[in-house]
Amino acid sequence: MKRNITLKLKLLLAVSIAVATGTGAVAQQRAKQHMTARDTVIWGLPINKVELKRNADLMTVNMDLKLSDYVMKGDQVSVFTPVLLNGKDSVEFNPVGLYSRLRYIQYLRDDHDAAGGENEVSFPYSKRPEVMEISQSVPFEEWMNGATLFMKRCDYGCCQSILGEDIVPLGRWYETTYTPSFNYVTPVAEKVKMRELKGKAYIDFPVNMTDLYPDYRNNPAELLKIIATIDSVRNDKDITIKEITIKGYASPESPYQNNTRLAKGRTATLKKYVQNLYQFDENLISTDFEPEDWEGLRAFVETSGLEHKKEILSIIDDSSLAPDPKEALIKSRYPSEYDFLLKTVYPGLRHSDYTIEYTIRQYSDPEEIKAIMAVAPQKLSLDEMFVLAKTLEPGSNEYNEVFETAVRMYPNDETANLNAANSAMQRNDFESAAKYLDKAGQSDAAVYSRGVYATLTGDYPKAIELFSKIAGTMPEAQEALTTLNELMNF
Numbered sequence: 001m002k003r004n005i006t007l008k009l010k011l012l013l014a015v016s017i018a019v020a021t022g023t024g025a026v027a028q029q030r031a032k033q034h035m036t037a038r039d040t041v042i043w044g045l046p047i048n049k050v051e052l053k054r055n056a057d058l059m060t061v062n063m064d065l066k067l068s069d070y071v072m073k074g075d076q077v078s079v080f081t082p083v084l085l086n087g088k089d090s091v092e093f094n095p096v097g098l099y100s101r102l103r104y105i106q107y108l109r110d111d112h113d114a115a116g117g118e119n120e121v122s123f124p125y126s127k128r129p130e131v132m133e134i135s136q137s138v139p140f141e142e143w144m145n146g147a148t149l150f151m152k153r154c155d156y157g158c159c160q161s162i163l164g165e166d167i168v169p170l171g172r173w174y175e176t177t178y179t180p181s182f183n184y185v186t187p188v189a190e191k192v193k194m195r196e197l198k199g200k201a202y203i204d205f206p207v208n209m210t211d212l213y214p215d216y217r218n219n220p221a222e223l224l225k226i227i228a229t230i231d232s233v234r235n236d237k238d239i240t241i242k243e244i245t246i247k248g249y250a251s252p253e254s255p256y257q258n259n260t261r262l263a264k265g266r267t268a269t270l271k272k273y274v275q276n277l278y279q280f281d282e283n284l285i286s287t288d289f290e291p292e293d294w295e296g297l298r299a300f301v302e303t304s305g306l307e308h309k310k311e312i313l314s315i316i317d318d319s320s321l322a323p324d325p326k327e328a329l330i331k332s333r334y335p336s337e338y339d340f341l342l343k344t345v346y347p348g349l350r351h352s353d354y355t356i357e358y359t360i361r362q363y364s365d366p367e368e369i370k371a372i373m374a375v376a377p378q379k380l381s382l383d384e385m386f387v388l389a390k391t392l393e394p395g396s397n398e399y400n401e402v403f404e405t406a407v408r409m410y411p412n413d414e415t416a417n418l419n420a421a422n423s424a425m426q427r428n429d430f431e432s433a434a435k436y437l438d439k440a441g442q443s444d445a446a447v448y449s450r451g452v453y454a455t456l457t458g459d460y461p462k463a464i465e466l467f468s469k470i471a472g473t474m475p476e477a478q479e480a481l482t483t484l485n486e487l488m489n490f
Contacts, residue, residue, distance in 0.1 A: 037052075043166070047065060058140055060135060064132070076155050076163060077107075078155050082134070101125070115156045183422065198356075203223070246287050248287070249352070270352055417441075420436045424436060450466050455484065
């Protein structure tokens with residue numbers, strides 16, 4: 001492959017670490033360029049500032065030819081052409097031609113092509129510039145890695161007869177590129193997909209009574225919360241309800257024995273209401289109760305601005321006190337604050353917490369999984385989402401969306417966070433990747449991905465430290481170490 005390119009008289013920047021970002025399925029890379037070149041003098045022509053540099057998809061050659069020092073012998077043309085060569089592959093950059101007076105007149109008069117071809121930059125010898133600054137670019141191709149830059153000289157006589165040729169190496173160009181291998185982890189399959197929904201209802205009961213009146217005060221809205229939660233799973237053909245648990249709480253005012261009666265009785269009444277409403281088997285609903293919700297009271301006081309917050313918390317936390325003396329002590333020592341708690345906080349301590357445990361059937365067809373993920377991703381397990389991901393183009397928007405959905409549904413799962421981190425790095429979103437890696441655990445796969453992150457963000461020492469920990473168990477880590485050492489040693 002041999003071609004000429006258009007001359008660009010533009011000096012580019014020096015060789016440095018380059019970051020090439022990708023789109024779609026192409027991941028970010030880290031690359032470092034190196035060229036073994038130095039100032040030299042060949043044929044009496046000083047060649048300075050020799051440089052080859054890759055910039056994205058272009059390979060650029062830079063150099064200065066000190067033409068004022070070159071001595072032309074006789075009536076001839078001297079053509080200097082930079083050539084990049086690697087085995088059978090080569091590319092010629094634009095040549096520079098120096099013409100004796102007679103040859104230049106002949107060139108202009110006969111309207112022939114220049115001795116070096118149509119892209120040659122031509123000067124009469126007597127009017128040559130002192131320094132010719134060359135900066136030319138060609139599309140980068142893989143064969144250029146490891147190629148040698150030469151300067152070729154051809155001398156022509158009358159009628160472009162070749163008087164002599166020579167070619168001298170100026171330097172060799174290398175690029176070490178780190179392209180990470182992303183290690184997605186297959187989630188452990190769930191044998192049974194057990195899930196639960198939780199809620200809290202504030203059912204109003206008449207004072208000191210356990211009878212439930214559905215239309216009493218705010219009960220229609222509170223009962224509807226329970227009904228809506230049950231219906232959200234009961235009406236789904238893929239879901240089977242396994243157990244409903246109701247736990248009732250009373251507030252600390254009144255004797256503890258009476259609150260025990262109220263919490264237990266009200267919970268039983270609510271169970272009967274739900275059971276009759278749905279005709280559930282009696283064994284499907286289990287109950288529990290807490291006579292006084294001191295934990296809820298403590299949580300409010302701790303975050304409140306009460307004047308005697310510390311003192312009230314001390315009384316609440318005093319395990320030597322029974323509930324009734326504890327409440328009486330708060331009431332007697334801090335009456336105004338007790339009155340505030342009684343009116344504004346205690347009503348919220350009378351609540352019924354409910355939990356619905358259910359199973360979801362397994363999915364194996366990718367198209368069905370895709371459809372479910374669009375409308376009800378909470379029904380999918382991590383391994384089912386992974387089944388879908390394996391059918392998609394790595395790095396595509398659909399592919400990334402699977403892992404983003406997975407970590408959204410399972411925000412504390414190490415595998416979900418690890419795979420989401422890999423997906424984020426693959427699309428060059430390093431801010432999200434760092435967040436996910438914090439929750440990805442300490443497995444070899446997680447350590448490896450942190451090494452990939454360190455490499456792609458330029459922290460080579462940290463990357464080497466991480467890859468070294470697992471190089472003996474993960475071939476990808478050992479391969480990354482080898483590449484990193486090359487990058488570090490340039």
